[in-house]
Amino acid sequence: MNTRFPSWLIKVVALLMTYLIVFALISAGAIDDYVLITMVTICINIILATSLNLITGFTGQFSLGHAGFMAIGAYTTALITMRFPSIWAFLGGVLLGAIIAAIVGFLIGLPTLRLRGDYLAIATLGMAEIIRVLLLNFEFTNGAAGLSGIPRNVDWTWLFVFTAGSVLLISNFLKSIPGRDLIAIREDEIAASSIGINAVRAKTLAFVVGAFFGGLAGGLYSAYFYFIKPDLFGFLKSIDILIIVVLGGLGSLSGSVIAAILLALISTWLQDFPEMRMIIYGLILVVIMVFRPQGLLGDRELSMDTFKRIVPRRRKGTS
Amino acid sequence: MEQVFQQVINGLSLGSIYALIALGYTMVYGIIKLINFAHGDVYMVGAFVGYFSMSTFKLGFVESLLIAMMICTMLGVLIERVAYRPLRNSSRIAVLITAIGVSLLLEYTMMYFVGAGVRSYPPLPGFLNGSFTVGGVVIKNMQLVIIGVSVTLMILLQFIVRKTKVGRAMRAVSQDAEAARLMGINVDNTISLTFALGSALAGAAGVLVGVYYNSINPLMGLMPGLKAFVAAVFGGIGLIPGALIGAYMVGLLETGVVATGYSMFRDGVVFAVLIIILIVKPTGLLGKNIKEKV
Amino acid sequence: MKEILTLNQLSLSFGGLAAVSNLDLTLTEGELVGLIGPNGAGKTTVFNLLTGVYPPSSGTIEFHRGEAVHKLGGMKPHAICRAGVGRTFQNIRLFRTLSVLDNVMIAQAQRMRYGLVPSFLHTPKHKRTEQKIREESMELLRIMDLADKAGELAQNMSYGEQRRLEIARAMATQPVLLLLDEPAAGMNPAETAQLTELISWLRKEFTLTILLIEHDMSLVMNICERIYVLDHGLLIASGTASKIQHNPAVITAYLGEEVGDA
Structure with a gap:
C-alpha cells in the first residue's frame, strides 16, 4: 500500500478530509458555536x-x-x-x-x-x-x-x-x-x-x-x-502551554498536537470546576514527571509508519 | 528626607519578608539545585494557617506564628518526600516541571476549599496595631515585629547552618552529595531537614504578611515567591548571606519604585533587574563562577 | 615540513591552581604525535584550550592552514572547528538519542548550510543538499565500518563503536588537524589493534595531522612519531618513543608511580 500512495499524499488527503468534514459539519449546523x-x-x-x-x-x-x-x-x-x-x-x-x-x-x-x-x-x-x-x-x-x-x-x-x-x-x-x-x-x-x-x-x-x-x-x-x-x-498561560508540551512529550510535535486536544477536552469537561481543572493540571505535571518523564510520545512522532507497525501485528494476531 | 527614611522602613519590612522566603529558595537550591516553585505556595499556606488560627480558633499572634511554621514544616517535608525525592536522579528540568506542578496543586487545592476570594486577617490586639513617630517618620509596631522576627529567625538559621552537626551535614551535601553519603551522612534526611527549615521560614513570612497587609488569597504566593527567588539570584543563589542582601535590595527597590509614583511598574522593574543581573553576573553579587567539566 | 600548530608558553589556571603552565608544543604537517602523562596531568585541558572550551590564561596558540594563521586562543569552539580542527572526547559526547547516521550528518551539514526558506519549505535545494549530505555521511560510515549500524541510536552501540562514531563525526567536519582524546579507552586488545590501524590509515588517506592522548602505551609507542609528556601541567619530556621510554624524568613521574603503587 505504501508503494502506491506516497506518505505525503496520504497526509494531504487526511488534512483535506479533516478540513472538509468539519467545514461540512459547520455548514450543516452540526457543530455549534460552543x-x-x-x-x-x-x-x-x-x-x-x-x-x-x-x-x-x-x-x-x-x-x-x-x-x-x-x-x-x-x-x-x-x-x-x-x-x-x-x-x-x-x-x-x-x-x-x-x-x-x-x-x-x-x-x-x-x-x-x-x-x-x-x-x-x-x-x-x-x-x-x-x-x-x-x-x-x-x-x-x-x-x-x-x-x-x-x-x-x-x-x-x-x-x-x-x-x-x-x-x-x-x-x-x-x-x-x-x-x-x-x-x-x-x-x-x-x-x-x-x-x-x-x-x-x-x-x-x-x-x-x-x-x-x-x-x-x-x-x-x-x-x-x-x-x-x-x-x-x-505566567499561568505560559504554564498552560508548557503542560501541553510536557504531556505530549518534549521533542514530539505529534505529541503536542494530541496533548492539546486531550487537555482541551479535559478542560471543557471540567469547565464548571475551574479549580479542579488546575488541580488536575498540577497532578498531570507531577505524575508525568515521576512516572513517565518522556511524556505520552517521548521524542517519537506518530506517523504513517506507526500505523503500519500496528496494523500488521493485529493481522497476525487474528490469523 | 523624612520621605526617604519612611520608604527605607517600608522597604526593610518588605525586604524582611522576602528574605524569609528567599532563604528557603536559596537553601533548597544550594542543596539539590532545584528552583522550588512551590515554595511561594508554602508561604501562602502559612498565611492561611495563621488566618484560621487567629480567626477560627481565636489564638494569639505568637501561637499562630508557631503553628503556621510547624504546619509548613510538615508540608515542605511532605512535598520533598512525595514529589521531589523520586526524581533525585532525573534531569533538572524534570524536577523543575514537577515543582511547577506542585505549585499548581497547592494553589488550586487551597482555592477549592476556601474559594478564590480575598480574606482579611482579624484585627490585631493593641500593641501590634499601634505606631509611633520618630522625627516625622511613622513606624508601625508591626514593622518592628516583622523586622525583629525575621532577624531572629535568620540568626537562628545561621546558627544551625554554621554551628551544629546537622548544619555541617547540610553544607557537606550541598558541596557533594555523593561524597557526603560516603562519609556517613544521611543525605535524604539532610535534604528533608533543609526543606523543613526553609518551609518553616516561609510559613512565618506568610503569617507576617497576613497581619501586615491584612489580605490573603490562594494565589498570593506566586508574585512574592518569584520576587524572593529574584532576591536569591540577586545575591547569589545557594548562599545564605546572598539571599539576605538580595532580599533587602529587592524590598528597597520595590518600595522606591512605588514611592516615586510608578507602582504599576514595580513587578516589571524587579524582573528587569533580574534579567540584567543574570546577563551581567549570572552567579549573583556574592557568587563564584563554576566551570562545567568537559 | 611546515608547522601546523604552535603553542607558545600556553598557560591556564583555575583560581590559583595551574592546570597547564608555560607549555611549548609544535606539530608539523602530517605528523602523528602522542600526548601522554599520568592522570590529572592536564592533557585533556590542553585539548580544551586548543578547541576553545577554555580561553587560555596566557600564551598563544597558532594554527596554520595554507597561508592563513588562526590564533585559536580566544576563538569560539565552533569557529575553531570551522578553521579545521576536529576533536573527540574522553568521556564520549555523542548525540545519544539520535541515529548513527544523524550524528554524522549533522557534522557533515556544517559545510553546506543554506538559508531559512529552504529549511521551512523543503525546496529542491534542500532536497539536493540533503541527498548529498546523506551520501557523504554514508560513505564516511562505510570507511569507519559503521555503515550497517546507520539507523541505530548512538546510545545503543557498543563502547568501541561509539568511539569510532565520534571519530567519524569529527572527520565529517573535514579537519586538517584531528585531536583524539583517549580513542582506545575501554577497548579490548583486538579492538585497539584495529583502531591503531584505522588511525594510521585515516592520516594517510585524508592527509591529517593527529595529536592523540592515550593511556594505552602499545598504541602510543606503535604509531606516534613523537611524544610529549605532561605532568602536573608541565612539559617534562618530548621526543621519539624510544627516547621517551628511557627518559628518567618520565619514568619517575609516570612509570615510577606505578612501581611505587605496586
Missing part, C-alpha cells in the same frame, strides 16, 4: 505548544515566557484590525504580530540564551512578566481593562490554514540543517560546538522561530475572541 470555541482553542494551543516544543523540547532551552510572545501577537493584531477592519489588515496584522514577537524573541534571546537550564527559565519568565506589565501601563493598550470589540476575522478556514501551516513549517524546519543543529545542541552543546555549530546563534534562531509562531497564535486568538487583556497572557 464546540467551535473548543476547536479554536485546540488549534491555537497546537500552534503555541508546537512552537514552545521547538524551543524547549527540541533545543532543550527551558522557556517559561511563551505567553509573552502570544501577547505581542494578540495586541498587534487587535490594534491593527480595530483600526482597519478588513481581511487584509487581519492577515497583515497576524504576520506583523508574529514578526514583532520574533524580533522581541531575538532581542531577549541573544543575551539570555547564554544562561543554562533553570536560569534561562527564570529569565524568560521575567521577560513575559515585563511584557505584561508594559501592556498594563501603556495608554494604547488600554491598561488592565484590555481591548474589546476586536473584529472577528478567524473562521474555520483561516484557523485550519494557519494551524496546519504552522505545524507543517515547524516540522519541516526541524528536518532541515538548522533544525537538526538544534537537536544536536539539546543532546550535547559542547559536542555540537566542537563540530562547528554556533550554539548561541542556533539557540537564538530557535527562540526567534518559536516566538514567531507564538505571536501568530496570539494574533489568531484576538481575531477570534473579540477581547484581550494583559492578564490573559500571564
